[in-house]
Amino acid sequence: MDDEKTYPIGDVARRTGLSVSAIRFYADTGVVEPSAHTSAGYRRYDVEAIARLELVRTLRDLGAGLEDIRRLLAGQTTVHELATAHLAVLEQEASRLRTRRAVLRALVRQRGSAERVALLHRVVSLSDEERERLIEEFWAEVSDGLNENPRFVADLNSAPPRLPDEPTLEQLDAWIELASLVSDPEVRRAVRADLNGRFSDGVGQLLVSPTALESYERGTPLLMDAVAAQRAGLAPDSPRAQELADRYLRWLGEMFGASFEDAATRREIAESLLLLEPEVLADLEREAHGPPATDPHERYQHLVQVINGTLKANHAELAGYAAAYTWIAVALNPTAAPTPD
Structure with a gap:
C-alpha cells in the first residue's frame, strides 16, 4: 500500500472489513474523517486513516464505545488505559x-x-x-448444646467456604x-x-474434650513423620519405623492413661490399624465417583472442599494418612502385613 496514495471508500471497505455505510458513519460522527475529497465530493482515505479505521473496527469488535474510541484517537487516553477499563467491565x-x-x-x-x-x-x-x-x-x-466445649465448637467451622x-x-x-x-x-x-447425639455426653464428649483435642495435636507430628517415612519407602522393620511405632504406642498410652507395650496389645492395635486404609479408600472412592452423600454433615464438608478447591488435596492427604496407618501396623506386628490382592 502506497503511503502517499489515497483510496476510494470502496477500496477502504474491502481493506478494513467495514461496510461503506459504517465508514461514512465514522466520518460523519468525527471518529475517522476522510483524508481528502475528490472534485465530485467523493471521500478518499490515506494509509493513516485506513489504519485508524482498522483500529476502530478492532475496538468495536471488543465492545468499546464510540466515545472511548474518539478519546483514544484524540490522544486523551491510551490503548492500555482503554483496555484496562474495558477489561474490568467485561x-x-x-x-x-x-x-x-x-x-x-x-x-x-x-x-x-x-x-x-x-x-x-x-x-x-x-x-x-x-x-x-x-x-x-x-x-x-x-x-447449640455443645457450648461446654468451646474449642470443639470453633473447630467445626475451622475451614469455612471461601x-x-x-x-x-x-x-x-x-x-x-x-x-x-x-x-x-x-x-x-x-x-x-x-x-449432640454423638458429642454432648459419654464417650463422644470425651473424644472431643479439650484434653483429647490437645492430644490429637501432639500426635499430628508423629503421623506426619510416619507419612513421610512410608512415602520414602522406608521398610516397616527398619529402626526408624520401630522408633515411630513405639512413639505411636506411647502417644496412645498418654491419651488413654494406659500402657500398650505388651505384645498382645501391639498385635491388637496393629489389627485395628489395618482396617483403616481400606475403609478410608472406599469412602474416598465413593465421594469422588459415587452418588452425593445423604448425610447433611458429610455433604457440607464435601461442598466446602469443592468451593475452596481443596477436594483433591484433602483426598490425597487422607489417603496418605491411611497408608501411614497400615505402615505403622506392620511396624508394630510384621505378621499383620496385608496380603496383596
Whole structure:
C-alpha cells in the first residue's frame, strides 16, 4: 500500500472489513474523517486513516464505545488505559453471566419453583460478609448444646467456604447447594441432633474434650513423620519405623492413661490399624465417583472442599494418612502385613 496514495471508500471497505455505510458513519460522527475529497465530493482515505479505521473496527469488535474510541484517537487516553477499563467491565459481566448460568443450571437440575428462583438468586448474590455470616449462623445454631466445649465448637467451622473472585461453574454450583443446605431449617435440626447425639455426653464428649483435642495435636507430628517415612519407602522393620511405632504406642498410652507395650496389645492395635486404609479408600472412592452423600454433615464438608478447591488435596492427604496407618501396623506386628490382592 502506497503511503502517499489515497483510496476510494470502496477500496477502504474491502481493506478494513467495514461496510461503506459504517465508514461514512465514522466520518460523519468525527471518529475517522476522510483524508481528502475528490472534485465530485467523493471521500478518499490515506494509509493513516485506513489504519485508524482498522483500529476502530478492532475496538468495536471488543465492545468499546464510540466515545472511548474518539478519546483514544484524540490522544486523551491510551490503548492500555482503554483496555484496562474495558477489561474490568467485561470481567464484571462475565461474573454476572457465570452466576446466572449457575442459577439456571440449578433450576433445571432441581426443577425449581418460583420461590426456588428467588432463593437461588439471593444465595448467589450474597456478599463475602453475608456468606460468612450465613455459615457462622449455621454453626452457631447446630452447635447449640455443645457450648461446654468451646474449642470443639470453633473447630467445626475451622475451614469455612471461601468462594473465589472468579469461581468455576462447579464452585458456583457447590455454593448454591451449600447455601441452600445451611438455610434449610430441617437440615439445621438434623445436624444439631446428630452432633449432640454423638458429642454432648459419654464417650463422644470425651473424644472431643479439650484434653483429647490437645492430644490429637501432639500426635499430628508423629503421623506426619510416619507419612513421610512410608512415602520414602522406608521398610516397616527398619529402626526408624520401630522408633515411630513405639512413639505411636506411647502417644496412645498418654491419651488413654494406659500402657500398650505388651505384645498382645501391639498385635491388637496393629489389627485395628489395618482396617483403616481400606475403609478410608472406599469412602474416598465413593465421594469422588459415587452418588452425593445423604448425610447433611458429610455433604457440607464435601461442598466446602469443592468451593475452596481443596477436594483433591484433602483426598490425597487422607489417603496418605491411611497408608501411614497400615505402615505403622506392620511396624508394630510384621505378621499383620496385608496380603496383596
